[in-house]
Amino acid sequence: MSEFPPFLLFFIAALLVGVTNGLARQIILLITPVITGLYLWFGVDSGANVTFALMDYELTVLRADKLSLLFGYLFCIASFIASIYSLHVKDTKQHVAGVMYAGSALGAVFSGDLITLFIFWELLAISSVFLIWARGTERALKAGIRYLVFQVLSGVLLLAGALVYFNKTGSLAFDHIGLDMGIAGWLIFIAFGIKSAFPFLHSWLTDGYPEATVTGTVFLSAFTTKVAVYALARGFAGEEILVYIGVTMACFPIFYAVIENDLRKVLAYSLINQVGFMVTGIGIGTALALNGAIAHAFSDVIFKGLLFMTMGAVLYRVGNINGSDLGGLYKSMPKTTVLCIIGALSISAFPLFSGFISKSMVMTALMAEDYGYLWLLMLFASAGVFHHAGIKIPYFAFFAHDSGIRTQEAPLNMLVAMTIAALLCLFIGMQPQHLYALLPWEVDYWPYDLTHVLTQLQLLFFSALAFVWLNQKGMYPPELRSVNLDMDWFYRRLVPNSVQRFVIILSDIRDSLLATAVASIKGVKNGFSKYSMSKYYLAESWPTGSMVFWISAIFAAFLLLGISGALKQ
């Protein structure tokens, strides 16, 4: 049965979505992820392998094992929820892009070789950028181009790495690669690193995601970084450098998140922070840590999607998502408020919510491998998540001071999508054994013991206490209309400005050289005109045109002589 690559269902659906509209299109949008999910669950077994030959290469378009299947299920759930959330959208382009994007993510996680992976890697980039451009603003257009440059660069590095890898090993199979491979390993590593938003390579995410459409950001938050996490887990599990990269990713964005005003950008920073936990788990490389990383990817797609959906609903209703302009929305959007709080508690890893059962695996794995100081930093990051995503997001949007904005509750389809996501957060948090059963490695782990629950509650409640205390003392930084400089400053400001300055300097140099040359020629002329010979015709300076004429005349004379000589013989 499992001969049919699942991404094809999505690509066919994308075609159909493009030519239909109204109810027919809505039905296609909804049933595609359901059918694909059921097909993956019942029809594709672990170990399925579908290949076909293209020229000399053998391309594996379906390689199923527990790792790829888990991501497959996750992407079907995510695309189902996002489809419900975007049912009201009329824009064909966005729907086609969304379905293509989800399909490319499925294609990528089921690719068994690096070339197939590369193809879907680039399709992810190209389909997703339309979700940013669809916003229609000039800012979105420019941000989309910057986003695309990063994504395509990542693809180019992946292709280059794949070719070097093939040259070295004679194989294109996408299994464990490792950094011992030398240049090939590093090229692929950086390609994956760009897509998983490694520090210094992360600004495409915080720059692009907040500029996308209300519904587009929900799609974006689910797929690109999680495909990259999958790829890292497959190719670079146990590379210790990932532990340090992951801890950095978990720590630095929370500072930005505290002072950022655009609440969807706050969520983008917290997305990097959460991916940091996954990357750390992959770097530790033990079965518990890898399972933790994968489980956290699963929880994160759903709770981060939920949070982006609630902020999208606010943006949709109010037309603004700046913390400085919002507040008091619980009065007019009470359901969205409750759903947002569920998402916030999940991302903060409150016991009984989904983040708790997955993040604690990574923390426990860090402790088991005796990474003392890094563990402390991750605990700092955990407290920080609660601070900026758990409290700041709901507080500044729905409570804080009353902004006076009175609007409507989110549309029904958005409420349904958010409710499904919220229920999943609770289900995963309360019944984690079902998710654990799907994890690729054998686990003997149970998150709910007294120590764990107590310590996590202490950490979170006292983080909240710090928020309350700082707020009452007036020390909490107010939300300000502003933009904060990040890595994108280098290519949005430093490089363009330097290039501009360089061009100005070059033109200055040209001007002064020209002036010097003209002046010195004049000087020579003046000097020569005082000389007695200067009155003869040939001593004058001739215009270029007359020189060309005389040279042509001489050449013509030579030519004639040559021809007549040849004729005589």
Added chain:
Amino acid sequence: MSDEKEKTYFFDRPENVKRLLKGFYAVCILLVVIDFVVHRHTGFDWEKIPAFYAIYGFIACVVLVVIAKKMRHFVMRKEDYYDE
């Protein structure tokens, strides 16, 4: 629109906010008290400090906010900084 007086919502009443905060403080105190009553297993030495997680969580967040506020001096620009 302004004819009818707007409904008073839950947090419009200061006493409700006070009640919520009191409940919150009570839970915080309770969590620290429990720490002395029950035995929790520890992995690192510093976890043996009484109420370690509570203290760490509080300090972590204050440090986070203080540093982030300082960061504003260096990284914050006007909203239209990149649009010029």
